[in-house]
Amino acid sequence: MPELTISNLGCALLGLLRQNPASGYDLRKIFSTTAMTTYSDSPGAIYPALKRLQQQGLIRGSVESGSGMRRRQVFRLTARGTAELKRWIRRPLVRADVIRGLNEVMLRFAFSEPVAGPSASVRLLRSLETELTSYIPELHEQLSAGKATMPMSGRLALESGIKSYECLLQWTRDALRTYERNKKE
């Protein structure tokens, strides 16, 4: 099997389609009305992405066209699509994922439980905890190193970044505790 490359948007689509079969238009609405607004709801992004996924054999579309009904094409995951989604979620987490692709990490986590089971969710959380724990002190060093030369707004901006990572770390630990509690019951 050739190694597939799936765009960020593609992965989001796979995850959503696993939950519920949907048309391109349905997916656009999800992106434009829910917290997933971080993804583009433009037809120029979604329809080509769906086409690519279908060409890769990850989803399959079936045209619904009863009379008195608008033509629409509903997509579903194939077995390969499910497998690929699982692989994406299970991919080991490296620092670059956390720094440059946090959105993607959170998306992977959001889909993790139903797709790959709670153990995958926990694995993701643990890696995230590890990466954050090693990264945050480095940011603190940068802050104290640049304190003298940076303008106040620059310093504040850096502090904002640090705080957001610290907040995320706290959330990560809370989430881990939630899973621990859940396991025991």
Add this chain to the structure above:
Amino acid sequence: MPELTISNLGCALLGLLRQNPASGYDLRKIFSTTAMTTYSDSPGAIYPALKRLQQQGLIRGSVESGSGMRRRQVFRLTARGTAELKRWIRRPLVRADVIRGLNEVMLRFAFSEPVAGPSASVRLLRSLETELTSYIPELHEQLSAGKATMPMSGRLALESGIKSYECLLQWTRDALRTYERNKKE
């Protein structure tokens, strides 16, 4: 004057070059070693971006090549570059900026004070506060609406997003207080 479009990376470069004239290589090092790692340090991104900025007349490069020295080209902002940077920072903040381009907003804020003065920093913070204050309740509604149907990991992911915005709002207010205090002194 034709309306210029400058990429996100381009704005980051402008902001950095205003602080200190630098070569492409210097800039790459900044991106690879500091908290600005969110931006690409790849030559394939930076050198073309610098070329574009120069063609737009926003920066000007001068080749330094003494003997016993490697050839390197140092870039500086032009007057137009400074003006354009200022315009970018002052651009009114809309919700889409906050949801899809928070990184860019923070970058604008980081550069705001030395480039456009503390009043611009405060304006940015106030807009940010407004947008966050109206957005966060909507996220809470989505959470309680989907509570029943969402898998735990999905719910947690949404909670993470909410928390990060709440954390940011708190930072925004702290930062505003910092500026208030500073003004009085």
Add this chain to the structure above:
DNA sequence: CGCCCCATGTAAGACGTTACATGATTGA
């Protein structure tokens, strides 16, 4: 002499953005 770092670039390809285009159906 060979290797690594400095320093600059280019080329192919993938992806998203913006804008345009089409046609059917619902509802006022």
Add this chain to the structure above:
DNA sequence: TCAATCATGTAACGTCTTACATGGGGCG
């Protein structure tokens, strides 16, 4: 019937990614 919404797509364009390419200089 006219506008809005449903529903799908395409085309041009800009930008980033990845990978490759080139050469000089320091250093062992």
